[in-house]
Amino acid sequence: MASSRTPQQRGRIPAALAVFLGLMSMLNAGNCDEQVPLILWTSDGISLPSQSAPTAGHIVGQQQLATYLENALNVGPRNVVLFLQDKMSVEDFTMYGGAFGNKQDSVFPNLEGALMSSSSPLVLPSVSWPASNAVIGQLQDQLETSPLYMDPETLSQLRLNASSPALLVFRLPYGVGSDLMSAREILSGNDEVIGQVLSIMKTQSVPYTAIYTALRPSREAASLSVEAGLGGGRSLLQARGGHREKERERERQQRIKERAGTYGPVEFKEGEDTCILLWAKGLSVSILRSGRWEDHDLTPSTFGEGVNPKLHGSSCDKTRAKLVLNYENVLGHRSFKLILAMSQRHYSVSARRWFTLDAVELEYDGTKATFNGSRNVYAPAEYSYRCESVTSFRWPLLVPHSSKDPANQWRVSFEDFQIQGFNVSGGEFSYASDCAGFFSPGIWMGLMTSLLMVLVLTYGLHMIMQLRTMDRFDDPKGPAISVPQTE
Template identity: 80%
Template sequence: MAAARIPHLRRIPRAFVLSLSLLYVLSSCYGEEQVPLILWTSEGSAMPSQSAPSAGHIVEQQQLSSYLEKALNLGPKNVVLFLQDKMSIEDFTMYGGAFGNKQDNVFPNLESALRSSSSSLVLPAVSWPASNAVIAQIQDHLETSPLYMDPETLSQLRLNASSPALLVFRLPYGNGADLMSAKEILSENDEVIGQVMSIMKTQAVPYTAIYTALRPSKVTGASAVSWEAGVGGGRSLLQAKDRYRERERERQRKVKERPGVYAPVEFKEGESTCLLLWAKSLSVSILRSGRWEEYDLTSSTFGEGVTPKVHGSSCDKTRARLVLNYENVLGHRSFKLIFGMSQRHYKVSARRWFTLDFVELEYDGTKATFNGSRSIYAPAEYSYRCESVTNYLWPLLIPRSNKDPANQWRVNFQDFQIQGFNVSRGQFSYASDCAGFFSPGIWMGLMTSLLMVLVLTYGLHMILQLRTMDRFDDPKGPAISVPQNE
């Protein structure tokens, strides 16, 4: 039991998984589930030496905040955060080649990064509410907004050593019963880590990297009942989850009680309608303390007896601006949802098209702007419709810049339809849908039909090649003599 302290991985890379395995055994006696956290710096950049906690010790939020503060005070201010959906120490013991089986190791890039690091720190048992607050703690310390990235986006970004940045890379986790699915996904996540480390190395900017998760992937024993331990006031998050489900059921009940079809938002210039907006659901979310707080704007925008406030809207032949005004949204007394559109003639297609140039959130004097012109467009005579318009999960809206406050927001518009030009009789024109005609389902049907046609054609061709004999044997007559040579 001499390994009471966690070794620095840059010195003993082969002992990485073994130490985690040992500490997992020691910490499994606790009733609370934890996630590991690994922190390291780029080659040539050092952070203050920090004594790792003793074996079996669970790092809570206050202690984790102290670790991060010491690392960021003198270490690099560019932080690369790999935030996985789920992770436990068992993932390293099962898939990390713990007993010398290096061919089974799915973390070669992580191990290489730790080996080349100037300094590193491993916390195998961090309470998962503390790991949830990592983003908020780093954001408060660096005084910068998190940027949700992928390797392709990072390759186009130019970092500055003197300007702090928080780059967040979300990594999935396998949820299936097949253990190989989790192994494959962890291997893909390690490939992402390798790509990011390679890009950061080419930019020659010092950085601090953190690898952790939002919650544990393995729940065992009594922890299965209360693995979501309370963060404040001693109340468990299991009860909070029940309250959330109850509120969600109540919200769904109210949605069902609303009429299925309601009038769109309408803005008139004089006596004629020039702007129309309709959606099944409008919602916005803001990131606070590592959690997304959502607010549904639907009931304040649509429905019987609801009169949305659209003052500030305008429209002409080339530009249109729809402003929806709200009050007391997510703690902001004044809140505006703004849609900016424009139309112009394109010589290539020989017709006019309109684009949704931006969606803007204006709250208490601050503006968060999403660009939409690259993905949201339609012929000027049509309306635009899409089943889902968001800035995440196949985003159609993109933050205007890396430092724009839009990086702290999520917008989600379901069954969205908008028209800013050529509105006739207060009704939407023909809708140009965002989904292409050849959807994956259509392509699958076409390929299957083509395969069946090819098989049928081959079969018919083989049948047509069959030939009957030109002579037949008569049992009552003499036998047919077939000469053996020509």
């Protein structure tokens, strides 16, 4: 982690990195299914203060990782390039990084070149993957900007400013097929993407801080059910007084929660009382430009552990509620708002109060796009509303306010959507009124198919009943029977 190196020392960095990761994998052989590696470096010519690497066998938790990132970003460039792979384990570097002298077989030439050119690389071989899952939220809080999900083509059209922080996220795939070559090819392709991105950043002459990590380990040896059955062994280790075991237990509980996909809803309070709740598994917006749709995922900026969306402008009372989600740098717009306006009133026909989602509005750079949702999104005022999919396309429940409204150039999509704007008690959703009707498309298809089969069967029985048995039969030994045509 020295701030300067001789050319000879720089030439040995990739090999030292691979050997170091290999050593860490042997020391963590019993826990390799619980951690992911994290590598941080800066652009050429930028130095960071030296940070001591964790001791062998130590697992970097969420708080310690936040400290590492904070120390790097307080001094280093605040244009952050995050390469977030779906899965990765330290064994991927030892198996495919040429750790045992066969450097010509390494699938990480661009990554190794970047580390060799950087004067301040930081290698964390064992980061708990709940902590790596929260790295986007930590960077977002420290940079005070929303993440931009990019690809190399989009990055080439973006102009960065060294004085303005940016969080650029590049999602990288990972998969293992029936043979080992599939993982090698995917990792090699990911390394090529890293090389393309770093080349584009170099052409823009903007200093940057790069991070390469993953959401979860690529080699999980034990499932949650197996972990749940190890209570006796865990109790024995805890009886020995190991602080590390207690930390692992807390992380295990956190993993169970994250694997189940549970996180709290967006909550707006008026004073001390919660009055609006919103939850969704996925939230995205798209805009039509030059004949193609450009997508932006708002889920990481809205939901998840440690994510605190900006809700200024929201309000609620007994008859009206408005939830305002404020974002930055969404599809090229510096200021972007997603507004959900609701109201409730008494309906004499049903003799009860109902609430409706009157409008979903997008405000960006002084322009407003409005989707009407009151015809489809409604529920009793004492209930919450839930629907598997609420979109402005593909069986839309949200429709543009008019044919000339800017909403015709936008798409909004909520996946596994639930909202409640009135009568919230205890900070939890009330009983959910589901959007699915009694007769779903599948039920209608089954009924129509059954009706068609009944009609065919009825017609067939009718034709069979019309058949008449012959009352005369021909004897082959006697004269032929003559049947008059008049009978």
